[in-house]
Amino acid sequence: MIVPRAEEEDVDRRSLHERIAADLRDDIMSGQLAPGAKLPSTVHLKARFDASNATVQKALQLLKDERLVVGRAGAAVMVREHRQRTIHPASYMAPAGPGEPYRWLAAVERQGVRARSKLLDVSEVTPPADVAAALNLPQGGEAALRHQLLLIDDEPVELVKSYYPLEIARGTAITERRRITGGTPALLAGLGHPPRLSVDRVSARVPTQEQYRALRLPSDLPVLRTLRVVYSDDERPIEATVMVKAGHLYELQYEFAADATG
Structure with missing residues (x-):
């Protein structure tokens, strides 16, 4: 099947964990997730993005590497204070x-x-x-x-x-x-x-x-x-x-x- 060019241009070719990180990053930068706030649970993120646990964890690791959030395995992930x-x-x-x-x-x-x-x-x-x-x-x-x-x-x-x-x-x-x-x-x-x-x-x-x-x-x-x-x-x-x-x-x-x- 040949995909119309317009549909090809609408496809987000990033990996799913990169797309999840992008949406959460925007929530943080806009203040929707304020400094000190807990990120939604892994269960919630899995449902929201139709993603596996491993994919969600990869997305969260990106945000940790960017110094936007902090947290460790088994604990809540929180938005860092005064990052923006x-x-x-x-x-x-x-x-x-x-x-x-x-x-x-x-x-x-x-x-x-x-x-x-x-x-x-x-x-x-x-x-x-x-x-x-x-x-x-x-x-x-x-x-x-x-x-x-x-x-x-x-x-x-x-x-x-x-x-x-x-x-x-x-x-x-x-x-x-x-x-x-x-x-x-x-x-x-x-x-x-x-x-x-x-x-x-x-x-x-x-x-x-x-x-x-x-x-x-x-x-x-x-x-x-x-x-x-x-x-x-x-x-x-x-x-x-x-x-x-x-x-x-x-x-x-x-x-x-x-x-x-x-």
């Missing part, structure tokens, strides 16, 4: 005040956890094509790179690569292998390039090998990739940053005021 974090990107653009830490670090620590950044590399490189275009670099042009890993309670949460035009970065702390007090927004403002506008382009992607290792990802679940371009006066691009975080653990929240002019 909502990020407010717009709140991190403004420079920190004198002597204050980078705004991301301060915001996370207000949630009662320990946050830190690990500087991985500082160098001059030829950036990816989308970054080069954002910074208006010539063909083969280089930029200053600051490569960092952000951690919460020693767990890697975000891989960050920030690029700066060399005419701005050279001779400044941007090109030095050390932390910058208040972060680069404060430094750029002090150099006469105050951040005026930030534009984000967010996409979901399969993680690269580097991202997979650095973020200790449990599988090839998508990551959230944000390309943020920061502009100063006269719409001059002064920074382009690629930020990558685990897609199953984070969501981004943007807030927009209604346009009164219509």
Whole structure:
């Protein structure tokens, strides 16, 4: 029998345990299964998904590997506390005040956890094509790179690569292998390039090998990739940053005021 093409396209070709994990993951991420809540029993899941005990256990193991749930054989499986974090990107653009830490670090620590950044590399490189275009670099042009890993309670949460035009970065702390007090927004403002506008382009992607290792990802679940371009006066691009975080653990929240002019 020949299956019509439309029906072929409607088939979910994932293994049943992957499909079960996907549905339960959505329940967790949406809050239907809140932090601390018990997952439905194995008996219930077997009936709901018409699956064997072994298949349900494989699905639950995926969620355990993803650090979304905890539990052991013979005991209830529960949603881990505080696994999903909502990020407010717009709140991190403004420079920190004198002597204050980078705004991301301060915001996370207000949630009662320990946050830190690990500087991985500082160098001059030829950036990816989308970054080069954002910074208006010539063909083969280089930029200053600051490569960092952000951690919460020693767990890697975000891989960050920030690029700066060399005419701005050279001779400044941007090109030095050390932390910058208040972060680069404060430094750029002090150099006469105050951040005026930030534009984000967010996409979901399969993680690269580097991202997979650095973020200790449990599988090839998508990551959230944000390309943020920061502009100063006269719409001059002064920074382009690629930020990558685990897609199953984070969501981004943007807030927009209604346009009164219509």
